[in-house]
Amino acid sequence: MNILDDNARALKPAGGVLDQVRAGEPTVWFNPSLPQASSAFAKIDLPVMGVEEAVSRWRRFAPLLACLFPDAHGTEGRIDSPLLPLSPDLAIRITDGLSKTAFVKADHALPLTGTIKARGGVYEVLVYAEELALRTGLIGNKASYDILATETARSLFAQHTILVGSTGNLGFSVGVIGRALGFNVEVHMSSDAKEWKKARLRNLGVRVVEHEADYSVAVAGARDSASKRGSCHFVDDENSRLLFFGYSAAALDLAAQIKTSGTEVSEQNPIAVFLPCGVGGAPGGVAFGLKSIFGDAVQCVFVEPVASPCMLVQLAAGTGRPVSVYDFGLDNKTAADGLAVPQASMLVAEAMQHLVNAVVTVSDDSLFSWVGTLFDEAGMKLEPSAASGFAALARYLKGLRMQGGRLPSACIVWTTGGSQLPAEEFEKVLAQARVL
Ligand SMILES: Cc1ncc(COP(=O)(O)O)c(C=O)c1O
Missing domain, CATH: 3.40.50.1100 (Rossmann fold)
Incomplete structure (x- = not known):
């Protein structure tokens, strides 16, 4: 039996979603076996204390980073980005009216490299x-x-x-x-x-x-x-x-910013965080950190291009053995270069099967379109990969509502890169957005 038939068989239960994946159509996959966060970490072969260790190490190194990168003014060697509230008008449009509160976790402007x-x-x-x-x-x-x-x-x-x-x-x-x-x-x-x-x-x-x-x-x-x-x-x-743990430390920074913003987070008022996913390390580490802090009061949603949904197919297949997007007849060709990954990290997939709430896939056109909107209306300079959370939000919320799930009271879109795009490269992306 070839791997394609084999994988197709293994994936039958996911049904319609995988037909959409194969057809390259945007879709949302909800994790059918998500445990309560309180029992999830016992199933994962990664220590929760790794998050605190990473936070301590970042602190230890802050004076060195401040010394090596004196141009990163005002950061004092901290590699973190602001949490930016979106206008209620933009929040309503992004969420298709399902939420009035949305933030951007602005890693597109992260010090040093402008990327998560x-x-x-x-x-x-x-x-x-x-x-x-x-x-x-x-x-x-x-x-x-x-x-x-x-x-x-x-x-x-x-x-x-x-x-x-x-x-x-x-x-x-x-x-x-x-x-x-x-x-x-x-x-x-x-x-x-x-x-x-x-x-x-x-x-x-x-x-x-x-x-x-x-x-x-x-x-x-x-x-x-x-x-x-x-x-x-x-x-x-x-x-x-x-x-993985380097990324995970971001969760503590975000938790402090959420507190400062006055946003209440509880199981009755959960937040949803939208994370662009390539091989999985960055979104996986952040999700691990967030679940360790907020438990079930945070919904972690990964976002992938329709041509490269490597984490979706791996989680849907189960983590018994690796599968790739090529097994589904997809070509892994996407304008979201940072997310053009055919096979997910097994280390991350094994952990995420217990932590990720959903994976949403989005079209390249929708990425360009959101890059244009966010630039015009909020002055943000994003690369296509980094805009994927915006393209995923409404589909996730609608799917969640259909399933009878609890809608988040605030949504956070993690923008993962773009501020250091050269002007002429950003112009090309914008030109693409304008023709849609
Ligand atoms: C801009 C951007 N966003 C998100 C990601 C996803 O990170 P990961 O590959 O660790 O899932 C990448 C990866 O390179 C990226 O460049």
């Missing part, structure tokens, strides 16, 4: 730098970490190479911090990666290896290259716990 991937990528490089510095005695347990910005540290790091496979934004995040510390950095990029993203990396002094193939092949290329050399670290976007 910095939360994981920068974090993992910091962990590697810390390990090397401790191992060589450069820092003792109580030392101030800004010593890692000195020439002594740079010459230590210059003997090491960091490798990563990426569609663009993870590579950039690893490149920015890796080069700032003095590491050699090698980024393997998929055919979806935009030329300007490659050029930007080369300008940082990063070695860019181009693959005429998809994201999974680029990651495999980086893994292979790392296995053939010493003194290196491979940032494994498909399997890294460090990336």
